[in-house]
Amino acid sequence: MSLRVLSPRLAGCVALLVLATPAWAEPAPPATAPAVVGSSAQAALPAQLQDFGAYVDSARKQFDVPGIAVAIVKDGQVVLEQGYGVRELGKPAPVDARTLFAIASNTKAFTAASLQMLAEEGKLDMDDRVIDHLPWFQMSDPYVTREMRIRDLLAHRSGLGLGAGDLLYWPPTGYSTREVVQHLRNVPLATSFRSAYAYDNILFAVATLVIEQVSGQGYADFVRNRIFKPVGMDESLIDMSQLKPGMDVAMGHARFNFAELKPVPPMAWSNNAGAGGIYASVHDLAKWMNLQLDGGKLPDGKRLFSEESQKQMWSMLIPMKIAEPPVPELRDMRPNFAGYGEGWSLSDYHGQRLVWHTGGWPGMVSRVTLVPELKLGVVVLTNQESGAAFNAVTYRVLDAYLGKDKKDWVAAYAAAVKKSEGNADDSWKKHEAARDRNSKPSLPLAGYAGRYRDPWYGDVVVSQQGGKLRMAFAKTAQLAGSMEPWQHDTFIVRWDDRSMNADAFVSYSLDADGKVREVRMEPVSPLTDFSFDFQDLRLAPVKAGKATKAE
Incomplete structure (x- = not known):
């Protein structure tokens, strides 16, 4: 899953860079033609992005990504939605603006929106106790069980450790969603309640059950009918199980044994859909970004959710520690603040507030980034486990709209990847040095x-x-x-x-x-x-x- 500085598959949102690997030995597939978004779309791009296709292809080559899709929205308009490369290595079908990718943890924002919509209808309050709606819910600490609020499910401040409980559903297990949540009572806490940020997925399974309990609908039906349809996300799917032969869908790719790049089959995730199940295209996600940037307002003027609800989703509930960038080339992206709201990461870049998230899945990683004050959004979907690629593309777009000089983010992230790989090599060498090769097991x-x-x-x-x-x-x-x-x-x-x-x-x-x-x-x-x-x-x-x- 492989955002690697904090690894991403399910989580993804905290990593600022990711492991990738050297460039392909064979020539890269050509970029596809831009999706039709209006005759003025290309002209609307800043001058820095006139060579954007070549830049994206350079990122694909450097980080071995067969296919990338990108959409940029500005001031309510889609100024670019385009695919580059191929859906599957060794096959000619191109990635385009309507190619479906697993968006993984970018699903969390849909789960947060669902709960806020139900709160607006008076069916719950975001500060309700979880046990008010799921009386059988139980954490390993009685105090946390009693005090856990709906809002806490979305904020990674429960006291659980990083990724706690993920093995209950990752890789896919035979547990039901309810069984996953029932097992929480035995998952130990790592810190005090609400004292520290630690990314988890399991509490989004709890959120999924709250949505189902309160709405009387399955999670998939609620999101499909209450969000996808009004927003116009007609191509989006809740889970891989809804994919059909012949669909325009990307195949994920991973480095087997951290080496050879090969396709990995799609993964169905039925027991924690609210944490990361959605498949979507950049065409549909452009509509989602415009909805967010317009404060929850739909194209027909109606509201999916209120500005107050969005304010809550975008308010910091828990701060994150800010680490120094691993290499000098990434110094420019060090934020002044970082934290997490309700299903969204929050930070800044060159004085502009960013609302964003990443996602990781077997063979696919992605990033959605909003700059609210500029009415700017960019989504990057990839079919390889390289967060370095989506970050290099995202920051090129942000620099262009912020009027910054061009920076070779591909080279910057390549330096970070090299260091990350070197650290991994050093770790293995330490294990080898400490090994007693003459020892034998104590037992038969x-x-x-x-x-x-x-x-x-x-x-x-x-x-x-x-x-x-x-x-x-x-x-x-x-x-x-x-x-x-x-x-x-x-x-x-x-x-x-x-x-x-x-x-x-x-x-x-x-x-x-x-x-x-x-x-x-x-x-x-x-x-x-x-x-x-x-x-x-x-x-x-x-x-x-x-x-x-x-x-």
């Missing part, structure tokens, strides 16, 4: 096999097959792989699905009698997406014959 392999249970995830099974150990997460089909000894009682599990780039150390703790007391895990690479929250698992052996607890 059969001693490590068994069924293990984590309080919040559930069961993980380790079996001995053909003289080797295999690990399988009971509710996650993709999390199956072979284990190889690393040192002492630690193994590395290498997942069969090499697109995930999420191999993990598996460390056994033994009791005084040489029996397994606990199993802990952690990602091998710092480039692994944070949604693989293996480090939060506390796996204990399950006694033979003990049934899995039904949820």
Whole structure:
């Protein structure tokens, strides 16, 4: 998922740069022709963007992105909506303005808008307690359970750690949305309630259930009927399961083993749609951006939501720490403030307020950026896991409309990517240096096999097959792989699905009698997406014959 400085797949919104990889060896596909947005569209672009197509293609080549789609809106008008490159590597079908991409966590703004719309109708109050609408809702701390408000679900200030609970639905699991939320009672908190920002997805599953409970409709039906239809987002879909053969849709691409770029199949996400399920085109998202920039007003003059609701969505609920840019080339983008509202990130750039979000999905990452005071919006959708590409494109557009000199953001992000990759290499070298290659496991392999249970995830099974150990997460089909000894009682599990780039150390703790007391895990690479929250698992052996607890 792979915004990599804070990795993005589901979250995406906090990363300011992302891992990417070297340019393709083969020639890049040609850019497609611009979508028809009016004869004056090209003329409306600032002079800095007259070579925009060539610039986007340079970003595609540098960061190995087969296809990119971009839309720019200004003062209520669509001044550019265009596709560049191809939908799938090795196939000729071009990306255009109507190509559907998974927008992942950019879905969160739709979830926030849905709740505000229901609040305007008097069906809830944003400061209602969650238990007022879902009496069975429970966090691991009774105080947080009692005090969690609807607004808190959207703000990443619950006390949960970064990506906490993501393994309940990422990669796709067999849990229902309600089961995901029921497991929250066992997900530990990392900080005090409302004391710190930490990006999560699981509370948007709670928000999804609140919307369904209050509206009497499924989340997909509510968003489709109450948002997509009035806004005119006729091409947008709630989930991959709605894709049909022959649709104009991009295929995601990932670097298998952090190396070879290959397509990855679309992923259906039915148990947390409110956190990141939507598929949309830049053509439709241009309408969404204009709605936002016009304070919730629809083209016919009616309102989807009020200016007051938008003010709440765009008000900072929790500040974020501002880190120094990893390389000098990115110094210009360091904000003076940063925080999170309701489904939106908030910061500034050269004195202008930005309201924005990113999203990451298997093989796709994206960014939506609004500059409210300039009535400016830009959306960049990509079909590769490189946030460096969408950031380089976004900042070129922002500079053009802010009257700044041209800056080669492609080169700037390439420098950041190089450093990020170097840090990952250093991390692996440290592991190698610390490894005792002469050590052997304390037990025969059969001693490590068994069924293990984590309080919040559930069961993980380790079996001995053909003289080797295999690990399988009971509710996650993709999390199956072979284990190889690393040192002492630690193994590395290498997942069969090499697109995930999420191999993990598996460390056994033994009791005084040489029996397994606990199993802990952690990602091998710092480039692994944070949604693989293996480090939060506390796996204990399950006694033979003990049934899995039904949820």
